[in-house]
Amino acid sequence: MIQRRALLGAISLGAAAPAAWAQTEAFPNRxxxxxxxxxxxxxxxxxxxxxxxxxxxxxxxxxxxxxxxxxxxxxxxxxxxxxxxxxxxxxxxxxxxxxxxxxxxxxxxxxxxxxxxxxxxxxxxxDPVLLAVPAASPWRTLEEFIADAKRRPGEISYSSSGNYSALHLPMAMLAAAAEIDMLHVPFQGGAPALTALVAGQVQALASGPGPISPHVREGRLRVLASWGARPIAGFEDVPTLLSKGFSGVEYYIxxxxxxxxxxxxxxxxxxxxxxxxxxxxxxxxxxxxxxxxxxxxxxxxxxxxxxxxxxxxxxxxxxxxxxxx
CATH class of the missing domain: 3.40.190.150 (Bordetella uptake gene, domain 1)
Known part of the structure; x- marks a missing residue:
């Protein structure tokens, strides 16, 4: 009886294996x-x-x-x-x-x-994230941005894709490294966070290059710095935070x-x-x-x-x- 059950089990497994293989071979079929x-x-x-x-x-x-x-x-x-x-x-x-x-x-x-x-x-x-601000803003360099943030703690606002999100963490890293205090305004995603920046509802955003590139080309946004280890294609003139003497701020989305x-x-x-x-x-x-x-x-x-x-x-x-x- 034990041998018969073992044989039936082996037959069952043997039948299942081709079926599983066939399912894999057909993947994906929907x-x-x-x-x-x-x-x-x-x-x-x-x-x-x-x-x-x-x-x-x-x-x-x-x-x-x-x-x-x-x-x-x-x-x-x-x-x-x-x-x-x-x-x-x-x-x-x-x-x-x-x-x-x-x-x-x-x-x-x-x-x-x-x-x-x-x-x-x-x-x-x-991709390393980039610090973007409205083109109409008074800041043309990272140094100007940081100096203004130090003069007005808690007044410069930045948007993100939510608390602890991929766009929140780099700004928190910058704030700690530069010893500045900014107002965090979380949204439900990167797109509405970017829309808020373009519309002037907030004053800064850390973003991957993809979403902001069209706005930079069309003159609506200006990029002040990068969280990368080296300059990135299309933004070769943008300084990295590392090159400005900040440590512990390398970040990639x-x-x-x-x-x-x-x-x-x-x-x-x-x-x-x-x-x-x-x-x-x-x-x-x-x-x-x-x-x-x-x-x-x-x-x-x-x-x-x-x-x-x-x-x-x-x-x-x-x-x-x-x-x-």
Whole structure:
């Protein structure tokens, strides 16, 4: 009897294996949703749309971008963390994805998701953020901006994509390094934060190059500084904060793709292969270059190591900011 049960079990497993393989071979055979945890027009959205279009051409299935904004990215990130790990829901995340669970600890609440609920697939881009101000503002240099902020503590306002978000942390780093006090005005995403700056509702914004580049070209915004290690393409004349003598202020806003943890390895591999192909797609490269961004593709484990190191570094920034009530 025991031998018969073992034989039946082996037959069952043997039958299941080809079925699972066939399912993997057919993947994807229906739409793959790409979630962006912010409104349209922000950095993650700027990256997600050309990548999704490239995946549609490759897989011949729709790859709709779904903007699920709210709580500085927690809502969309958490939705993907809880999604079925079947490969049909993926996240195009901003760097704040590794920060928000740490921020939740400040409030003594359970985070909307934890990092072990998300499996890194591929880094797509990593750009230093830029300090942008209205072109009509009185500041033409970083030094003028900082001097004015010191004269008027708490009066110069800046927008962000939410508390502890990818656009909040760099300004908090600058404020600590320059010993200035500014008024933080959080929004539900990078696009409304940028709209507020262009409309003159706030006076400064730290942003990836993509969203602000058209406004800089059209003369509505001026860029005073970069959080990068070196000048970036299209903004070669913009000084870095490091070159101005500030330490501990290097910061990059990166976009990377994640799947829900528990996804089958062959399906994760298919997703990673698709993302690698998209990163090399000439249309994607052109779209990101036109937006002032650049491809920085890192696959699987390399992306996981990159994100883990950034999470550790940025956790210290979150702890320094402290609880925001």
């Amino acid at each position: 739409p793959v949703s790409m979630v962006v945890a912010f409104p349209p027009g922000g950095q993650a959205d700027v990256v997600a749309r050309p990548v999704a279009a490239a995946l549609e051409r490759l897989w011949r299935v729709p790859v709709p971008v779904q903007n699920r904004a709210g709580a500085a990215g927690e809502i969309g990130n958490g939705a993907v963390a809880r999604a079925a790990p079947d490969g049909y829901t993926i996240l195009m995340a901003l760097s704040s994805v590794v920060v928000l669970p740490e921020a939740a600890k400040l409030f003594g609440r359970a985070p909307a998701y934890t990092l072990d609920q998300l499996q890194p697939l591929a880094l797509v881009s990593a 990166w976009c990377g793709a994640y799947a829900p943890a528990g996804i089958q390895a062959p399906i994760a591999q298919r997703l990673r292969q698709g993302l690698a192909a998209a990163a090399a797609d000439p249309d994607v490269v052109r779209a990101l270059n036109a937006a002032g961004s650049a491809i920085d593709h890192r696959d699987g484990d390399a992306f996981a190591r990159f994100a883990a190191a950034d999470a550790e570094r940025l956790a210290r920034v979150v702890q320094r900011i402290g609880r925001i009530d």
